[in-house]
Amino acid sequence: MTIQSFAESSGYLGGSNRRITYFSNSYVLGLTVVAGIGGLLFGYDTGVISGALLYIRDEFEEVNRSSFLQETIVSMALVGAMIGAAVGGWINDAFGRKKATLSADVVFALGSVVMAAAPNPYVLILGRLLVGLGVGVASVTAPVYIAEASPSEIRGGLVSTNVLMITGGQFLSYLVNLAFTEVPGTWRWMLGVSGLPAIIQFFLMLFLPESPRWLYLKKDKSEAIVVLSKIYDPYRLEEEIDQLATALVEERQRETRVSYSDVFRVKELRLAFLAGAGLQAFQQFTGINTVMYYSPTIVQMAGFNSNQLALLLSLIVAFMNALGTILGIYLIDHVGRRKLALSSLSGVTISLIILAVAFILEPYGSMNALYGWIAVVGLALYIAFFAPGMGPVPWTVNSEIYPEAYRGLCGGMSATVNWISNLIVAQSFLSVAEAVGTGPTFLILAAVAVAAFAFVAILVPETKGLTFEEVENIWKERAWGRDVSETGREPLLRTGNGH
Numbered sequence: 001m002t003i004q005s006f007a008e009s010s011g012y013l014g015g016s017n018r019r020i021t022y023f024s025n026s027y028v029l030g031l032t033v034v035a036g037i038g039g040l041l042f043g044y045d046t047g048v049i050s051g052a053l054l055y056i057r058d059e060f061e062e063v064n065r066s067s068f069l070q071e072t073i074v075s076m077a078l079v080g081a082m083i084g085a086a087v088g089g090w091i092n093d094a095f096g097r098k099k100a101t102l103s104a105d106v107v108f109a110l111g112s113v114v115m116a117a118a119p120n121p122y123v124l125i126l127g128r129l130l131v132g133l134g135v136g137v138a139s140v141t142a143p144v145y146i147a148e149a150s151p152s153e154i155r156g157g158l159v160s161t162n163v164l165m166i167t168g169g170q171f172l173s174y175l176v177n178l179a180f181t182e183v184p185g186t187w188r189w190m191l192g193v194s195g196l197p198a199i200i201q202f203f204l205m206l207f208l209p210e211s212p213r214w215l216y217l218k219k220d221k222s223e224a225i226v227v228l229s230k231i232y233d234p235y236r237l238e239e240e241i242d243q244l245a246t247a248l249v250e251e252r253q254r255e256t257r258v259s260y261s262d263v264f265r266v267k268e269l270r271l272a273f274l275a276g277a278g279l280q281a282f283q284q285f286t287g288i289n290t291v292m293y294y295s296p297t298i299v300q301m302a303g304f305n306s307n308q309l310a311l312l313l314s315l316i317v318a319f320m321n322a323l324g325t326i327l328g329i330y331l332i333d334h335v336g337r338r339k340l341a342l343s344s345l346s347g348v349t350i351s352l353i354i355l356a357v358a359f360i361l362e363p364y365g366s367m368n369a370l371y372g373w374i375a376v377v378g379l380a381l382y383i384a385f386f387a388p389g390m391g392p393v394p395w396t397v398n399s400e401i402y403p404e405a406y407r408g409l410c411g412g413m414s415a416t417v418n419w420i421s422n423l424i425v426a427q428s429f430l431s432v433a434e435a436v437g438t439g440p441t442f443l444i445l446a447a448v449a450v451a452a453f454a455f456v457a458i459l460v461p462e463t464k465g466l467t468f469e470e471v472e473n474i475w476k477e478r479a480w481g482r483d484v485s486e487t488g489r490e491p492l493l494r495t496g497n498g499h
Helices: 003-009 026-059 061-065 067-095 097-116 121-148 152-179 186-192 195-205 212-219 221-229 234-252 260-265 267-285 288-301 307-331 337-360 369-386 393-400 404-436 438-459 468-480
Strands: none
Touching: 026 061, 026 067, 026 097, 026 121, 026 152, 026 186, 026 195, 061 067, 067 097, 067 121, 067 404, 097 121, 097 186, 097 195, 121 152, 121 212, 121 393, 121 404, 152 186, 152 307, 152 393, 212 221, 212 234, 212 404, 221 234, 234 468, 260 267, 260 404, 267 288, 267 393, 267 404, 267 438, 267 468, 288 369, 288 404, 307 369, 337 369, 337 393, 337 438, 393 404, 404 438
């Protein structure tokens, strides 16, 4: 290992003795928080519908009678998010991360107004579609924007801040739900106030720069250097510019334009996308948004029939989700992405089994207090294990494993996989629970968590502390082996990580 690579991997800033920490640079932290408001929108929309649905059912009798209509109100935002994520990758690469964020804010704010004013369930579904479009674009854009403005040593923690904003948004949504339980037009207020963070982010984003990597490779090198100079000291700045210059030369040497088919045709891209998209799919199929969308309903299934009590218990679950994510911000750059995901999935599996047992042992078809509290404890443990690991790891890994030219496109495709998986879970949970029982449904999710553990152990590499270029070389090595000279490819960097 060279002295330079040792300095990088040990977390020190270039040739200086100042260690890079999460709070080292207030400018980078400010960019992260503002961009992370996109995560807040994501989280609020995820959480708010769970409480609002209780009151939508009270107002619209046809919704109360139909599990399918309830699932559609929840899931239509996911349909929009799928479209938004797919289009968002292209918008990011073509117009930049900043314009993508601004466009997401406009669409989300419009959707919140439509939801709040909806005269019937079908206009409400249209509003859910619009907010979903905004959330989908934001879900692609925020992690990439943060990653490209972050020093590699703390990139995981900073990208995980976006996930903290997601979980914070979910917690905020439960607070809002609880606050509006006695207010006329309950669910309209719950859904309508979601437009405020989008408006705030829009105006703050006008004063922030474009991603420095996107600027350098796509638009204006001098403007990019100005932004980079606020992130790095002079020694490290020179190093970053050299890496960007090399990346620019490689991009200009490409014989063909970037296309979706490349992701499946080029072996190293295919391997990276398999790992990234697989993580996103397993994040959803292990049941996280089942818990967040339907936690009040699950609590009521467990025997707590009061709307207010169900929302209060769900608020505690959401609070644990946010606390767990804060722990994840620390662990992801210390323990690493891979180990964190594996330990998280182990706990998730155990928690889902506890939930399943609580419902399977339900006596005489109606839960008593003991089994009800076991179910609530199972929910809390699930969040405690999920939040630090499988919450931030998929988004962090997907923000750093793709080459610059494909980062927006692959990130969008991977986020689309997340939203498709999310849609499948949200649209099917109540129906599956009705068909086979709540307990067996949680056993199915536990089996998926075991499969996810095997997937991570076999296919997901460790990327802690690596530069984007070093991560790219992991996939070249996996695709072509250590001796790549016969393929005519550049020899791999030796990072000391064993990949």
